[in-house]
Amino acid sequence: MGRKGIFLDFQRVDSLFTGLAQAYVKREADVASLFPYDYSSLESYWRRSKWIDEYCSIPRNAVAEILVEEQHRLSLLAGTNGDDNKALEAAKNINHSQSLVVITGQQTGLFTGPHFTLLKAFTAIAHAQRLQDFLGRPVIPLFWMATEDHDFEEVSKTELAQGEKVHTIALADKRASKKPIGQLNLPEKWLETVDAFTSLLPQNDKGSEWKRFLMELSSRTSSFSDFFAVLIHRLTASYGLVIFDPMNKAFKELDETKTFYKELIKKHDSLAKELSHACGHIRSLGYEPQVEKPAQQLYLFYHHDGERKAIVKESGLDKSSVPCFQVLNSEVSFYEQELIELLQQEPTKFSSNVISRPLWQDRIFPTIAYVAGPGEIAYYASYGPIYNLMNQQMPPILPRLSVTFVEGYIGKLLNRYNSTFEDFREHADHIMAQAIKAEDKLSIDLLFDLLRSDVQESYQKIIEPLAKWDLHTGKLAEENFERVIGQINYLEKKAQQRHRQNCQEIKKHFNKLQSHLWPGGPQERILNVLPYLIKYERLTDELLEVPMEYLDSHLLLYL
Template identity: 30%
Template sequence: MSDLMKTIATCFEQVAFFFPSGDPKNQESFQHRANYLDLREYSREILADTLKAYHEDLGANSETFQFIEELRHKETLVVITGQQAGFFTGPLYTLYKAITTIRLAKEQREKLGRPVVPVFWIAGEDHDWQEIRETYFLNSEGKPISCQIPGDGGGESVGYQKVPAWETIEDQFKEIPESEFRSSVLKECRQITERAENLTQWFALTLQYLVSQWGLIFFDPMIPEFKRLAMPMYEQILKMHVAVRKALAVRTEKWVELGFTQQIHPTGGEVNLFLAIPERRAILYDNDYFNLRGQKERWDLDTLNQMLKQRPEQFSPNVVTRPIIQEYLFPTLAYVPGPGELNYWAQLGEVFTVFNFVMPILYPRLSAVVLIPSWRKSLLKQELSIEDVFEGLEEHKSRCVRERDSHDIDEHFERLYRKIREGYAELAPLEDIHGNVRDWLVKNEAKVSFQINYLKGKIWQAQRKRCSEVLRRLQELEDGITPLHSRQERILNPLTFVCQYGSSFVDNIAELPIDKFEEHKVLL
């Protein structure tokens, strides 16, 4: 498969057809997009009033309220990103998304000479409990430890889920190493947990705490006023569902032909909306009627529209239509996706056209690797790069053990094997004694070889123990940089580093360059 991030960074013209608002590295793309948005109308007053009330509950800072007030003005544009309402924000890339959005909005405010505000869309409508219920921290030995929210979600949107009592989760944080900042960070986490009314608010309060020195608008799509505001778009989605499926299929086929990954996999009949009564299920279409996946009750379009007017809070978009709702509600200059999201956005260009929209600029989020001092020291001492760790260190571990073998273990055993083969060869004349002697010799030699191999394994095991310190440091590298054999930013929670380094950790992320998309940045 082709490397999309590298292609966007170095050969954007190869994929320009799929990203119609232009190259994110080119400032002209932003100016053209701004000109396009100036021709559109938005319900800015309702949007701003509702956001203001929501952020008063969050206790947002003055910069955020300034951004909300600016949204009332026609010239104000938005840089937006989004993520599920993960456990204490979920993995590091959530913070990277937020920082990229804040930085890009500030940069475009200066370059365009007009208000551009950062928005974080919290996908609290999602019902994938497994996706958000778990996060990982590093313990005092540098190993990733799992922290989980109790319960199973019951198939409902996570925004309806209650926040767990602090007492049910605080024991999970005891393995986080002691540091200058640990107690104050966990105290803040407890206050946030006790204050939040649902998982979406829990997420917003935690991320707001991390980026407290900057303004960032949080958008909760489950707020009733926002549901009513989006209702005309839901009606259009219901009406145009066949055209949407065809548009998705056409663009996906072209995307796969180009050698890229198909991220959205329709199974057939999707209307690309969910209905929650109370369990959230996909709406399907078949033979002129609609039904929920796994259920038999059927409705016609008029009935479904009536349900929408009476209870809009029960409807929500899926991965195909969430960007359409976003485009309808916000003057979106740019969206900040992760690598996987880039692939599914590339499948959506024709879907935007169905609704007479143009896809916003896609500006890839920051990607970074945190290097604490001990990891950096190990990399330098072992003459390793971060790319070496990404590829796996098993061969390097074996090489380290063998390089420290001062007894030539393998040579000793090779000589022993040779003597055993020679010894059994000398017994070959005994085969004349009985017809079974040859089988006895073969089986006996195999048993002896098995025991010798066992002994060789035990000796190498002892040799590895002699190298335990270097192996421990290499394992720490893997656990820290590629925890659970994945990228650090996809597994570790940002609080694992905030507990160790305080707010300066987030400050340092904010200083990383955001415009070199194909590169992971190193945060020391």
């Protein structure tokens, strides 16, 4: 069923989320029970806002001050000002006593990475405005950059579809260390990477403008995460999206952060037990837990020798009953009190992991909702008991927009081959084979079936008489028949081969459909979004119009 938007057509199809995440977006009862709120009900956000007012003590003044400074720095790098930068005012509004925040986040991908990164941002922006209108209080969208993450492989490439091919732009240097992404500088051959990327952007005035901007930005910043932050800021500042970097020293030095880290240490055994029970419950529902950790592993990382290392709890340095903590792959270890004292003095040496990050998030922000992808939804399914143990409450988890962009010529190709997105995704080879067969003007299959039938009929007339006359000669006739059929089959194979060569246009069309619609997986998880935003200037406005009730589906946007 479709909807006409500002200038585009939406079509809803079944969600591409799988497993637990799909059950969640469809609000199946057993999975929904793992979460305290129904994301599809506005009442959930009203109840959450009341919970925040009653139970949360948020350091609004300090947080707003840090974020305002950060948005100002990004605006200088991006060249956004005036009406182009509502993010600065949004950051100031966090200081408002009634303010709330819709949060989302993602790894700092190369040139923004796959386009679901921006889909998350647009979902947060739209939902924040929706809730602000509904609740009558400031609601700010915020993007949490995963700069503490150390998986370089996840952020080191991006892909763009052009014609029949998907082109991969990848950083030349491979970094195997566990250094946080937020500490990485742009590589030596960065300008070559920028040039390769921009050569694949639309060759129009806006594409040229983006090429100039990316080249200029390369001379103004040396940080990989700053480059990402400025791109996101440039694309979303006019909508008031606030960019947050968890590696900002000022956030680590907040009393709320230090207190939170201390609680993670003190309550570790209980937290590990609750996570184990939660994972067991998820298995009992027929799903595999998305996140499990060894019972001894602390929900904090320690930054040592430029790398981010896990911390494990052991029985004692001197075989006593006093607990101690060992930093993996190092000779560093601490008694519990020593570890607590260190995090009080140098909190920047620590960072949260996949379990503690959302909990820390909700200690420093009045989180009215978190916009999540399918993997994150599966993570959060295990977190309810952990939230409770930390005297917190999981916020409503809102599924991000899930979208495939269908450009005009791609839509026409689908129509030409009488195919839908779902048919093509599941049966592309079959549909192409049918299209090639339809181009067979000679009816090659029928032609050779008739020939084989005629030959078989003719041979049958001589094989039986020859066999009766002389058994040896009859067998020779049978062998001769098999050789003739083999030659006919060979000739048919060559005819079909020539036919397929004559159908190169069809193959090219299907290669083009593959590269643009399903390039080895969902388009939103692979292709970069900038070419679409450059070609279709009002695309962002259209995405911000998507109704909340569409979030349980995958959307086809016909451009």
